[in-house]
Amino acid sequence: MDVRVGVIGVGMIGQDHIRRITQVLTGGSVTAVNDVDTARAGQVAAVLPGVGQHRVSVHATAQDLIADGNVDAVLVASWGPAHEEQVVAAIGAGKPVFCEKPLAPASDACLRIMEAEMAAGRRLVQVGFMRRYDAGYRAMKAALDDSGIGAPLLMHCAHRNPSVPDYGFTTDMIISDSAVHEMDIVRWLFGEEIVAATVLTPRRAGQAPDGLQDPLILLLEMANGVLVDDELFVSARYGYDVRGEVVCETGTVALADVSEVTVRAQNRYGGRVPVDWRDRFIRAYDAELQEWLNAVAAGSAAGPSSWDGYAAAAVTDAALEALRTGQRTAVSMPERPEFYAK
Ligand code: NAD
Ligand code: ISE
Numbered sequence: 001m002d003v004r005v006g007v008i009g010v011g012m013i014g015q016d017h018i019r020r021i022t023q024v025l026t027g028g029s030v031t032a033v034n035d036v037d038t039a040r041a042g043q044v045a046a047v048l049p050g051v052g053q054h055r056v057s058v059h060a061t062a063q064d065l066i067a068d069g070n071v072d073a074v075l076v077a078s079w080g081p082a083h084e085e086q087v088v089a090a091i092g093a094g095k096p097v098f099c100e101k102p103l104a105p106a107s108d109a110c111l112r113i114m115e116a117e118m119a120a121g122r123r124l125v126q127v128g129f130m131r132r133y134d135a136g137y138r139a140m141k142a143a144l145d146d147s148g149i150g151a152p153l154l155m156h157c158a159h160r161n162p163s164v165p166d167y168g169f170t171t172d173m174i175i176s177d178s179a180v181h182e183m184d185i186v187r188w189l190f191g192e193e194i195v196a197a198t199v200l201t202p203r204r205a206g207q208a209p210d211g212l213q214d215p216l217i218l219l220l221e222m223a224n225g226v227l228v229d230d231e232l233f234v235s236a237r238y239g240y241d242v243r244g245e246v247v248c249e250t251g252t253v254a255l256a257d258v259s260e261v262t263v264r265a266q267n268r269y270g271g272r273v274p275v276d277w278r279d280r281f282i283r284a285y286d287a288e289l290q291e292w293l294n295a296v297a298a299g300s301a302a303g304p305s306s307w308d309g310y311a312a313a314a315v316t317d318a319a320l321e322a323l324r325t326g327q328r329t330a331v332s333m334p335e336r337p338e339f340y341a342k
Contacts, residue, residue, distance in 0.1 A: 003296045006032035006071035008062045008086050009078030010044040013100060016278055017075055020286055028293040032057040034065040062086045066093050073296045076100060084109040091116045091124050096296045100128040103309025105176045107317050110310035118339050123301035126292050127309040129184040133287035136255040141189050143253040150249025152190060155228045157182050158243040160236040171213040174232050175319045179218050182230045183312040186220060196221040197319040198328045208235045218319055239273030240280050307340035
């Protein structure tokens with residue numbers, strides 16, 4: 001039988017995940033939705049197939065959805081500050097939960113999620129760090145693990161969005177919502193924790209929305225000495241562009257451009273720049289959610305854990321402090337609990 005999924009938050013990514021569960025992946029069906037925007041929840045549910053005679057339920061609260069007997073597992077795609085309460089409630093009900101990143105915008109909330117999960121006695125949470133499933137980053141990790149080009153020394157990253165959503169996207173969110181992807185992917189690529197963060201504020205782009213300090217440069221220091229520079233530019237206009245190049249002792253490894261073809265004509269050549277994150281990481285989202293459905297069906301857990309969500313949030317805390325003070329800020333983190341052993 002399919003895993004019956006209840007989706008909390010049916011905005012951009014909630015709807016995209018519903019599309020993939022319903023039309024692309026195997027082994028899952030959406031049986032219930034909830035959103036604080038009840039009209040939106042109703043519109044989304046109205047066009048879903050449901051399961052057999054059972055129409056998709058629209059719940060007034062996240063708690064009602066989690067308690068629904070037709071929901072085996074919960075997908076949280078609401079705004080970051082709402083994640084803690086919803087994930088902890090799903091854990092309390094003993095239901096596996098896929099939570100979009102960030103697990104929570106600050107580390108104390110992530111710690112409470114970990115405590116709830118450890119008290120439940122088994123892993124129930126997968127965090128939506130989809131870059132770990134991207135073919136480019138996987139090939140980059142394989143090249144690094146192969147060690148044919150020596151030890152990694154530094155990494156250059158760029159994370160450019162064409163624009164920000166029209167609800168109040170803040171400078172802090174460039175760190176907690178956007179840079180959190182690089183915080184996770186470098187932990188995964190290098191198998192090391194991040195120990196310090198510094199934030200630099202270059203000249204501000206004229207087209208940046210009022211009050212937004214855009215772009216930013218984030219410097220991350222890894223425990224093994226690797227230094228990561230991350231350019232974050234969320235109103236870059238021209239497209240969605242995620243770049244990465246690792247410099248090792250005797251070679252480099254970089255993400256390739258992702259255009260399917262390049263066209264040469266009239267003494268020029270060019271390719272396609274992705275429109276947005278849905279476009280750029282479409283296969284990675286498919287892969288992460290298929291792995292989640294498979295794990296739920298098997299009664300196991302996979303993918304990025306609450307510890308990974310927590311570790312990224314601890315770096316976020318340090319980076320936000322660095323943004324406020326202009327100072328290099330150490331990351332404060334306890335030992336990784338045995339429960340989350342690698
Ligand atoms: P969005 O604003 O388009 O959608 C969020 C939806 O959640 C809205 O419909 C809103 O009404 C609803 N919502 C807010 N608080 C709620 C609550 N307490 N209970 C129920 N519903 C609530 O935002 P989005 O872009 O879809 O982002 C949602 C989450 O997904 C965020 O955590 C974001 O960081 C994450 N996200 C991840 C990726 C990725 O690449 N992995 C991409 C985009 C967004
Ligand atoms: C968004 O929430 C995402 O997660 C996207 O992947 C990222 O590129 C964007 O900057 C975030 O706002």
